[in-house]
Amino acid sequence: MLAPKQNMKPLIETQEELLLDYLLHLEKHKTGQRAVYIQLSMLQRHNRRDHHIRLAADTFSQLIKSKKGQLFILKNLDIFFAYRGECHDDVETSIFKLRYLFSEDPFLESKIENLKQPFQRYFNVERDFRNMVYFLRNNARPAIQNQEKRQKINPPSHQLKFEQDKQLTPQSLGALAQALKNTDLTNMIRSETICSLIGNAVPQILINELFISIEALGETLIPLINLKNRKWLYYHLTEIIDKRMLATLKKSNHFFGKGDICLNLNVSTLLSQEFAHFDDKLLASERNTVIVNLQLIDILSNLSEFATAREYAKYRDYRICIDGLTHETLNLINTERLGTDLVKITWSSEGLESAYKNNLSGLFNTVGTPRVILCQCNNKEAIDFGHNFGIGMFQGLYIEKIIAEASIHRGLKTTASGF
Template sequence: MSESTLPSPEAFLVDYVRRLERRKDGVGAIHVHFSKLLPFNRRDHHIRTAIASFEDIVPEVTGRIFTLSNQDLIFIFDAAEIDEVNAVIFRLKFLFNDDPLISDGKDESGAPATFTDYFDVAQQYKDFLHLTQTLVRSNANRPRQVSKAAERHNDSPDLEDGRAPLTPKILGRIDEALRRADLSNLMRRQAICAVVGDANPTPVFHELFISIKDLQQTLLPDVNVLSNRWLFQHLTEILDRRMLSLLTRSNDASVTGSVSINLNVSTLLSPDFLTFDSNVKAGQRGTIVLELQKIDIFADLGAFFFARDFCRDRGYRICIDGISHLSLPYINRNKLGVDMIKMIWDPEMENLDEEHGNAMREAVAQSGDTRVIMCRCDDERAIKFGHGINITMFQGRYVEQLLSERTKK
C-alpha cells in the first residue's frame, strides 16, 4: 500500500466513532484545537508535550487518543474520569496561556474561537459523528497546505539551506567531538543587573552559557542543527554535560561566584549533575541559580518537582525561564516553589491596555520585585517599561552596553 493510500487518522477516528454508537453511554470526548494556536505555539515539541500529557493519564483513565492531520487532538474517554481530563486541559492552558486563543478566546485571524470542545457522546452522538466526518473531508486537501505553512514558519527544514540535516549518526559524531573539544572559548557570560531609577546597573549574578551560534560556526558549519527539534534537544543535553564539566574543572573567577546556568530538567536528574554537585562547596551552592525552560517543566511536572526539591534541598536557587508577558500573570512563583522568574522583553508590551499592565504589575508584586528578571533587553524601552511595572532586575545587550560605558568612565 503506498503512503498516499494509507488511511488518515481522521478515517480511523470515524470508524471508531461508528463502532462506538452501541456503547456510547457514559462516554465523553474532547476536541483540543492545537491548529488554532499561533504557529510558534504549535511546533513539534509543543504538540508532543501536549500529547504526552494525555498519554500519562491513559493508564488510569480508559480512553483513546487520536492525533489528527491538522495537529488537533481528540480524546475519547470514560466520562466518569472528567476531572482527570480537566486537569490535563488546565495544564495545557497554562502551557499556552500566552496565546490569544487562551488569553482572549481568539484564533490567529482574530475571530472568536475556543481551545477545547467537549461532547457528551451519548447525548451528542450525531453532532460528534458529524464532526469526525467533517474532519475527514477537510483533510482531503490539507497535507500540501500544512507543509507550506510549516515552510513559512520554519517548522520544516529549509530545502535550500544547503547544509546537511542533523541525524542520529551526525549527533553521535558531534557528541564524540564535544568530549574532546575545549569549549571554554565558546562560553559566554552575561550580567543580570539591578537597575534602580537612573542609577548605573549593578551586576547581581552572571548567566553562563555556550553559544549555539558560535558552536555551529566553529564545529558544525555544514550541519543544520535546527533541522530536527528532538535531536537538537539531545544536543542541548550534551552541551549541559559539557557545561557542568567545564564548571567543575574551572578555577577561573569569571565562571565562579554568583552565576546562573540554563539546564534541562533531565540533566538535573542525571549522574553528571550529581558529579557536579559533589564538587561544589556547600557554601557555594547558594550562589548558583539553575534556570529551567517553561516548556521543559510542563513536559513532565513530576520530574520537575522531584528535581526542584532535590536542588533546593542542596541549596541551589531555581529560576523559570521563557515566560512571556502574557504568561506572567498566571505564574505563581510561590506555589511553583521557585526563587525567580525570567520574563522575555517584547516591544508589544508598550501597546498593552491598562488592564494587562495592571495584571503584570500585580504579578510582579506577588512574586517580589527582586524575583522577576526582564531579559533580552536590547534598548532603553525595556528598562523604562520594566520600571513602570516595578521590575528592578534586567538582562540583555542594552544592559551590557550600560555596564561597558560605566567601565570606560
C-alpha cells in the first residue's frame, strides 16, 4: 500500500527506511514479483509539483487498493512500485498514462531519455534482486545507503570489480564479457516500433526493432565505466552483446509470433557460430519475420564479408536492412548494388533545405520509397518531410508518442507493449 505522506512531501527517512524494510521482506519472497522505478526527477521542475506527484501515484491506486502492489515516493520524488507479475499489463497501462501525462516535457519529447536514462525501469525481482538493490542504492540516497550498511544488503559482487575503473580497457572488456555470460539480459532488451503512417491516420505497427540497451547494461554491470569512449573496444563489446542477445532470444518464444522483428547486429555476428545456433532454433515460418539491421559503416569496412553474410541471410530467408544513411550520404552509396531489402535514412532538420535543393526525390525513387524507413523522427516536421518524398515507414519518438496517445484513448495496449 501507499506509504504515508504529508502534503505530498514525504517524511524522507521514513519513506526510504520503509522501502528498505520492504526490500528485506521481498528478498525472502521474490517468486513472481516485479518492480518498476519511475524517474519523475528527470522531468522539468514545473512538472514535479505536488499535484503531479499525487496524480502519478494515483495511477497505481487500483492495484494498491487490491493489495497487488506497494508504492514508495522517494526523496527526489521518484516512484518505486513493487507488484505481482500477474499485474504487469496493468502496470504498463499505468506507465502509458504517465508518459502521456508528461509527453510534452523535454525529457520525454527529446532524445535525452534514450541516451541518458529511461523514464521507467523494470525489474524482475526473482532474477534481478541484487541488481535492483544496487540501482536503488544509487538513486534513493541517503537513508537506504546508511541503512544498507547496518542491514547487509549488498550490490552484486561482479560490479565491485569495476568500481575503480573510469574507462573501457581490454582488461575490463574481458571481465565484462565474463560477467555477461552469467547475466540474464531479458530485462535489458528494448524495442522500438517501425510503423506505416499515412496522412493523419494512427500509425500501423509493421516491425518491432529489438536491441540491448547499452545504458542499462552499463548501469547494471559497470556503472563507473564509459562504455563508448574507446571506439574499437566498444565495437568488440557490441559483438559480445550481439551474441548474448541471440542466446537470450533463442531461449524465449516471447519475441516471436507477434509480427516482424528487427535485430541490430554486426556483420561478423551474422557469420558467427552463435547466429547459426540461433538460426537452428527458429522455425522456417519465423525466419522470414526476422530483419537483420546492419550499420553502413560496418558494411563498408569489409564489403566481401558483408556480401557473404548477405547471401547467407537471404538463403536462410532473413531480410537485410542498411542503417546509418543520411540525406547527405544517400547519393554517395549505391544501395541497389548492396542488394538489401530495406534502407534506413536518419532524419535531420539540418538537411531539410539541402534536401529540397538537391532534389532528393529522384534518389528516393531509385532506392524505392516502399523500402525506405525514415528514422529518428522526433517531431511532425520529420513526418511531413517523409510524406513529401513518398516515404511511408517511420521510426522515432514522435511515432511512439502518437501510438501511446491512441492507446490511452482506446484504453488498450498496443502490439508493441507486448515487448
